[in-house]
Amino acid sequence: MALTGKSIEEKIYNFLYGRIKNAFGVSGLMGNLFAESGLVPTNLQNSFEKKLGYTDDTYTTSVDNGDYTNFVHDSAGYGLAQWTYWSRKENLLLFVRSRNQSIGDLESQLEFLYQELSTGYKAVLTKLKAAKSVREASDIVLTQYERPADQSESVKKKRASYGQKYFDKYAKTTGGKSSMGKTITTGFISATINGINVDSSIKCNADNYNSNASRNAAFVAMHYTGNSKDTARANANYFAGAGRNASAHFFVDDTEIRQSVALKDTAWGVGAKSYKHASCRNANCVNIEMCCTAGNYRISDKTKENAAYLCAYICNLLGITAAEVDTYVLRHYDVTGKNCPAQMAGSGNAEWAAFKARVKEILNGGASSGNSGSSSGTNGSFPATPFQVKVLVSDLNIRSNPSMGNNVKGQTGKGVFTITEVNDGWGKLKSGAGWIYLENKEYVTVLGSSSGSSQPAAPAKKSVEEVAKEVLMGDWGNGADRKKRLEAAGYNYAQVQAAVNRLCK
Structure with missing residues (x-):
């Protein structure tokens, strides 16, 4: 045809x-x-x-x-x-x-x-x-x-x-509607953020937002309420009334975090006739309002801290890393040019730079107050080296140095690995393949001290024939990348390749 x-x-x-x-x-x-x-x-x-x-x-x-x-x-x-x-x-x-x-x-x-x-x-x-x-x-x-x-x-x-x-x-x-970012089906969150239980008891009037079964979000937009002095509760009450023609997902003050609109629904926070930003719109962002708790239309340091924790929580939900905060965490000012939040608006604003730096710090684990809800926790302390860890996912990146960035050398595959050095939450593989991130419990379990040099870096958990079949299915990549991943996981590359050749005859 x-x-x-x-x-x-x-x-x-x-x-x-x-x-x-x-x-x-x-x-x-x-x-x-x-x-x-x-x-x-x-x-x-x-x-x-x-x-x-x-x-x-x-x-x-x-x-x-x-x-x-x-x-x-x-x-x-x-x-x-x-x-x-x-x-x-x-x-x-x-x-x-x-x-x-x-x-x-x-x-x-x-x-x-x-x-x-x-x-x-x-x-x-x-x-x-x-x-x-x-x-x-x-x-x-x-x-x-x-x-x-x-x-x-x-x-x-x-x-x-x-x-x-x-x-x-x-x-x-062919049918369909435009989308971008991560699919959100979550409604009202149940979480404790910076020691504050998120309160969704006062909901926005349906007249003030668009209801969706789900939507795709990529951005977080930060605002201020622009009042002389107010609270999260007062704002939630206001938007519970009809005819406001505006809304936000969250309101934050010194002591409360109020969710007014479900995350799957579209709040009306950055709508405009013209835009500065190429792609951020109401449909694909989460809107957070910081209340003017310090008086005189200003946001207090405590409110900013609570908002930074909330912003980091939403970033985790949307898959925004610390390295991506500058791209995907925006001010209302960045989206439409509106002077909001006023004390953080304008190019080169030091207060806005400090806020984003705090969000990044929280995302990187520099947070003293525990958040609970969607987080599965982190590995916060490690035994003396050498020790062993169990990698729970097949695609944990191996990096050339202990940091994020464009330095990926390959992936580990699932298995047990020996760590010989720890640097800021990163572990150096005994095999010499590189560094892996240890702090995410969804990816890595810390097993404890290694008995010494006689242990392989990554004991094989499957037979050579089983691994060869996985290779044929494409699970271990191609070329030099496959060799690195197999050796990092403790397998003999030549033995596996020989088994692959036998299976292909």
Whole structure:
């Protein structure tokens, strides 16, 4: 069946929508394909062009006419999805040849991609068909289908932003509504934040906000109430009345945090006829109002501290890291230009810089007061080195130094690891592979002291044959990244690869 559309991207969208029937799923998938190949079906991985001495076109032609015979085993990413692992490249080659088409044929690659999803990645396809946001679909493709070494929050947001462009451009023809950020289905939170129980007993009048079953939020917008002196309770009471034409999710003062609007609903806090900010709007942000508790239209230090803790709590909910606060935590001033919060408005405002620094500090664990609710807790103290930890997730990043940033070397996989040094919540792997973050209990359990150098850094928990099967399913990545991850997890790379070769015979 011939592809339909005026451009390559439109043809890809129409083909995928015809199979997946979900604009969110299609757009999230396309955003990842764009990140991998720019939606160019003949794309040869850039780093291999010089190494192999080919361009996209000459590589494709040489594979097609048989002059180049190492397509399957050269480890070069190729095509829409940058297929890299030898068995997937072999399957692609056999598939297109069965259709008497070029290896770079767009329609053949799309058919092969869907065949992969329908057979080896059924769970991914099911989730794409049911996705309720571009971000949800994009994360699924990134972490369960493409599986690059860097799956950080910044990468997730970047790929979702690519997908959002396709959604905004094409979804109107196939149904759906625009979305961005993380899907929120939470209503009123039950949490203790900086020692204060969040109170939602006084709710906003339905006349003052938009009700949703769910929505997608990416930003936090900070405000001040602009009164001579007021309280969170007084503001909650005011917006419980009809006809206010405005609202906020939260009001904060020295002693109370009041939630007025459910997080899944759209508060009217940053609406305007024109905007300074490119993408923050009422629909995709959480609005927090700081009360003028100090009098004379000013916010007290205690209110700012409570607001910083609340802001950090919402950041955790939305997946905003400390490194991303400057991008996703905004003032009303940043969104529309309104002088709000007045004492924090304007460029280069030191008070606003201090507020954001406090939010970052709390997100990084520099918080003395315990918050409870959605948090699972942290590992706050560690035994003397060397000691062992159990990694509970398959994709914990290994970094070249003990800090966040663009320094990901690979991922651990699940298993037990020996830590030889601790630096600010980061643990150095005995294997020498790098550093892992130890403080998140959802990712890591501290087991206790190691008995010494005779213990391997990561004792293997599965047989070599079991791991080889996981390799064939794509669970351990490709090339040098796979080798690093296997060795970091305590497996002998040569033994695993030999088992893989046996299984493929």
